[in-house]
């Protein structure tokens with residue numbers, strides 16, 4: 001990757017070069033668009049050794065997957081730079097100035113926000129260090145690899161037994177640590193009992209780690225429970241600062257506000273799309289790729305129509321360019337041909 005050419009103009013600037021951003025860039029590059037991807041290089045699944053569940057790429061290291069994506073973009077002249085977008089500013093004519101943290105600005109007709117999200121892991125000592133290794137959030141990402149091992153589940157506030165119940169599909173040895181949760185509704189006790197989940201009362205103080213592997217969960221009262229995996233409910237917070245600065249509308253989700261988008265990723269800010277985890281907390285890699293693709297083809301179609309409509313307006317206003325002269329000649333010929341046939 002290199003640094004961006006300063007003061008350049010692009011059809012589309014993609015902010016974020018994870019799966020969603022690269023996928024949008026691929027379809028735009030193949031549509032012969034001038035595209036810049038600016039990527040700060042912190043994809044969400046970076047802590048994980050492998051990426052699971054992406055048909056045909058199941059088990060591939062996440063960094064290798066993205067490197068392969070960047071190689072594919074080279075065929076179509078898409079530029080990818082390692083930098084951070086620090087501001088996106090409307091230029092007053094429906095387009096955007098994009099400020100890069102390393103200095104300098106570029107211009108874009110359309111912007112794709114593919115900035116992902118940040119997982120806010122519970123603040124227990126040692127938890128963040130083991131995130132994505134044996135402290136996990138997503139059984140679809142890691143469940144098969146840790147199947148049948150002794151699982152712990154850390155209860156969060158507000159309490160929702162869903163995670164503890166769900167992971168029983170991958171191991172029958174599941175212990176729920178109530179931690180700061182004081183009591184449960186009767187219906188939750190019933191379901192946990194039916195699923196065979198052990199419930200431990202008392203605050204969790206930290207993890208026991210030996211030879212760089214989780215071996216137990218330690219409570220504040222000194223008790224240690226041997227566990228080799230701990231599921232936690234991290235809070236997924238969208239990296240939406242650039243969008244909210246533009247005044248983008250947000251929508252409520254069960255985990256907090258996320259940018260409001262239509263089915264193509266279009267936000268409430270004309271000319272700006274949001275895709276992947278920047279637009280929704282549940283997007284897995286394959287969904288992020290799909291969302292980027294859909295946004296890319298929508299943006300290309302919109303630019304095609306915008307250019308044609310601008311040309312029509314120029315012609316109506318009697319402003320002629322070599323292109324309009326050629327277009328007028330073509331339409332006139334077609335009219336005559338029709339007339340001749342009619």
Ligand SMILES: Cc1cc2nc3c(=O)[nH]c(=O)nc-3n(C[C@H](O)[C@H](O)[C@H](O)COP(=O)(O)OP(=O)(O)OC[C@H]3O[C@@H](n4cnc5c(N)ncnc54)[C@H](O)[C@@H]3O)c2cc1C
Pocket residue numbers: 015016017018019020021038039040041042043044045046047048050051052053054083084085086114115116117119131132133138140141142239275276277278283284285286288
């Ligand atoms: C530990 C873990 C393991 C996971 N495992 C799996 C799995 O096995 N299978 C699966 O399908 N999903 C998995 N996921 C989910 C997966 O990480 C996401 O679905 C995926 O990363 C979403 O892609 P994205 O492009 O939306 O965001 P990201 O991949 O997070 O990419 C966003 C990019 O934008 C960049 N960025 C942010 N702000 C700026 C800015 N201002 N300027 C420039 N660049 C910026 C970031 O640095 C980053 O590179 C896992 C998640 C975690 C936490």
